[in-house]
Amino acid sequence: MRSVRPARIILSLLIWPLLAAGAGAPADLDPAWTALTNSRPQDVLRLLRRDASARAERLAWAAGRIGAQPASDASMREAEAVLAELAPGPDEIAAEAAYLRARIYQMHLSEPDFPKAAQQYAELAARRPQSHWAQLGLVKLGLLKLYLLPDSTDPAADRLAPAEALLPRISEPLLRRDLDLQIGQAGIVLHQPLARYLPHLIAAEQVGGITGTAGEDLIVQIGVLSERGGDWARAREYFERYLANYPTNVRAFTIRQKLEAVNRRLAQEGGA
Amino acid sequence: MKVRANSIGLGLLVLGYIFAVYWVFTRSTPVVSSRPVTIRLAHWQIEKGPPDGVDAIIRRYEELNPRVKVEQVLVPGRVYNQWMRTNLVGGKGVDLIEYGVWLDGLTDIPARYFEPITEAMQRPNPYNRGTPLEKVPWVLTFTDGLLTQRVSAPDPGQFYAATLTEVSVRLFCNRNLLKEITGSTRTPRTFAELRVLFREVTAYANRTGRPIHAMAGARDNATWLLQVLLGGSMMQRSQRNDRHGTLALYNWDALGLYLDGHWSYRSPEIRAGLALMREVSLNMKPGFVQSLRDAATQEFLRGDALFIFAGTWDGTSIRGLADFPIDVLRFPQPTKDDPVMGPYFFGAFADGGGGTAMEFYLNKQSPHQREAIDFLHFMTSVEGSQLFTDHSGWLPATREVRIPPDIVAYKTPLDCYSFGAEYMTIGSSVNAAILRNFYLLTGAQGSVDRFVEAMEAEMPAAVRSDLGKEIANRGIIVRPQDVRIMAAAALSRRSPQDPNLPLARERLESSQTQSEALMLQMSRQLAVAGPAK
Incomplete structure (x- = not known):
């Protein structure tokens, strides 16, 4: 028995520095981020520690906490506490943390706190206006202003103007496109005059790159809405584009009828 | 005697052993597969045709890909919903799964369990090399550009499925019976002519005492017909209600328009x-x-009905099993002078044609996503789709595929208005209410009024419930995207040489914003709509 105890002590002394080094070394975060892109946030919580010294590791942990199921307000508060620690920093991690924090208030709590989310998007944009996360936050802020803030039930409120005011602050073209698109769609839903929202749809379409149904729909929309507004030339342009790009789509028959009608109007007005 | 019996027994044992050895080495499946990857696809199209078509695709694919084994899992429609839900919840779902947005109680499934395939859809299908579709993005190789699938996609910025067949609904006619009843094989061209034929069939049945009806009857076939008729009768109003100018009506918009009082069953x-x-x-x-x-189908095959209105998905079974010649025709439509629909006539309307179906989704939990997408590519390539069409008797969903002459009649030319709105399967609660009350419309004691009143008593709550589900389902998609966006950005900083990572992030951000905006629009609709509270 006596010989065992010194051996244990020696072994512990040998292992301890290795454990200490391991604990302090920054983790390779690629597996964690890859797990998040593959919708496996629970793996992140196994791989990383909440109280890690590296800021990037704590950010990834918080992201994993937000994504892990079952989601609860308690888990969101836990993630939010870590993000609140990271958000005031001077680096890009701070901007990411501030953005995610706002997202928690907007999307992840069972009772969202929209004014608080809006305030955090605005603060982030004021503090780091050129950060991608601040720019993306402005798009989200725009959505809140279009539909929820300050008071969605006031029929007299001009809901487009506050969102439009954000556009000049968004320098990333694709993000600006996304807000333009949503201002345009909101104009329809909120019964605004055509001249008020159609330019936003056109601006979004001109940037291009909108995937899924929305991109195809947008071409039809601009054609149909231009026709409604009496802009026959633009209607023709978009109907022709649609037929060139989607000749076998089930909407093609209707669009051909519309194109013929538009061409007749243009011929009558001498613009063919 | 005992020695002889022993010899016979021993002989039988040796024979049995030799037979077993022969069987093991020549007939049985190897204990360890020579193909390291096995992918499975499941669907409910167990009618005559599609399983043979998919088998033909699998055989050719396995020739081209010796590493991969593909198994087709056939699940009867009656248990499909429960089967899919339990397998996905248990994490044991197959790699590729057929799904349809109309499946009752399953509207959350795509958001929870299916992986978008948007990136792949933007690039050409590699199996289309050497065909006219070689350089065409995968999404545009489908005859409908996947419009039908995208209309029901949970996320407007993403593609979720690839389709295998184009479907329509047709009137299948027993030619011999038609001649027996009318003395001619001329089929009706308009609804007015169909009315005349209905009377002739009734007179014939009364005269001969045979239990013959003009139309084979079942709830499924009748509701398919109602979808076509409502799509046509509402075409003018659908155009008028098209506030977004998309020339298509999404379910969430149909629900919102109801709440705003723009249509009702009245x-x-x-x-x-x-x-x-x-x-x-x-x-x-x-x-x-x-x-x-x-x-x-059985009623029609027995010769007890002159017509059956059925989906082309039943065509192979009906034509394969009938012992009489069958004509396939489009449902005779009302014209402008029709006494019932004439005042609302807008033009010829789509009879289920043009859209593609049998849509396969990629399971998020699949351990072989790369191979599953590769198989999906082959299945929907010109070669794969040709194999499917030739062996199934179903129309292809892929362009440039030769359509056999005997199914050309299934194809709907682009000669009619289509709005994608049939005011029935716009939500699971609304659809359930229709099925519950359908007897009030079609029964001997029923009437349009009784059906309408029963529906309108249920619609406000059903519409609100369905709109709530639309919002909740989009929430299921939108929330996890926050951390995926963050992760894509982090990985892209670490691998700046990979151009796909920033692209994936940009697309994810854009589609998330679109879905989020849609959720806000629908929530506002629920909050401000008055009459249907």
Whole structure:
């Protein structure tokens, strides 16, 4: 028995520095981020520690906490506490943390706190206006202003103007496109005059790159809405584009009828 | 004697052993597969045709890909919903799964369990090399550009599925019986001519005492017809209600328009469609609403019905099993002078054609996503789709595929208005209410009024419930995207040489914003809509 105890002590002394080094070394975060892109946030919580010294590791942990199921307000508060620690920093991690924090208030709590989310998007944009996360936050802020803030039930409120005011602050073209698109769609839903929202749809379409149904729909929309507004030339342009790009789509028959009608109007007005 | 018996026993044992050895080495499956990857695809199209078509695709794919084994899992429609839900919840779902947005109680499935395939859809299908579609993005190789699938996609910025066949609904006619009844094989071209034929069939049945009806009856077949009739009768109003200018009506918008009072089952156009449906249903066997489509098929095959209105998905079975010649025709439509639908006539309307179906989704939990997408590529390539069409008797969903002459009649030319709006399967609660009350429209004691009143009593709550589900389902998609966006950005900083990572992030951000905006629009609709509270 006596010989065992010194051996244990020696072994512990040998292992301890290795454990200490391991604990302090920054983790390779690629597996964690890859797990998040593959919708496996629970793996992140196994791989990383909440109280890690590296800021990037704590950010990834918080992201994993937000994504892990079952989601609860308690888990969101836990993630939010870590993000609140990271958000005031001077680096890009701070901007990411501030953005995610706002997202928690907007999307992840069972009772969202929209004014608080809006305030955090605005603060982030004021503090780091050129950060991608601040720019993306402005798009989200725009959505809140279009539909929820300050008071969605006031029929007299001009809901487009506050969102439009954000556009000049968004320098990333694709993000600006996304807000333009949503201002345009909101104009329809909120019964605004055509001249008020159609330019936003056109601006979004001109940037291009909108995937899924929305991109195809947008071409039809601009054609149909231009026709409604009496802009026959633009209607023709978009109907022709649609037929060139989607000749076998089930909407093609209707669009051909519309194109013929538009061409007749243009011929009558001498613009063919 | 005992020695002889022993010898016979020993001989039998040796023979049995030799036979077993022969069987093991020549017939049985190897204990360890020579193919390291196995992917499975599941669907409910167990009718005659599609399993053979998919088998043909698998055989060719396995020739081209010796590493991969593909298994086709056939699940009967009656248990498909439960099967899919339990397998996905248990993390054991197959790699590729057929799904349809109309499946009752499953609207959350795509958001929870399916992986978008948007990136792959933007690039050409590699199996189309050497064909006219070689350089065409995968999404544009489908005859409908996947419009039907995208209309029901949970996320407007993403593609989720690839389709295998184009579907339409057709009237299948027993030619011999038609000649027996009318003395001619001329089929009706308009709804007015169909009315005349209905009367002739009734007179013939009374005269001969044979239990013959003009239309084979079952709830499925009747509701498919009602979808076509409502789509047509509402075409004018659908165009008028198209506030977004998309020339298509999404389910969430149909629900919102209802709340805003832009349509209801009391609308005269809907009542016209319902009246036509009642006319047709009175020419079906009484009590047909209790039966499903198999009963209607059997009725038609027995020669007890002149027509069956069925999906082209039933065409191979019907034509393969019938012992009489069959003509396939488009449902005769009302014209401008029709006494019922004439006032609302807008033009010829789509009869289920143009859209593609049998859509396969990629399981998020699949351990072989790369191989599953590769198989999906082959399945929907010109070669794969040709194999499917030739062996199944179903139309292809892929362009440039030769259509055999005997199924050309299934194809709907682009000669009619289509709006994708049939005011029935716009949500699971609304659809359930229709099925519950359908007997009030079609039964002997029923009427359009009784059906309309029963529906309108249920609609406000059903519409609100369905709109709530639309919002909740999008929330399921939108929330996890926050951390995926963050992760894509982090990985892209670490691998700046990979151009796909920033692209994936940009697309994810854009589609998330679109879905989020849609959720806000729908929530506002629920909050401000008045009449249907």
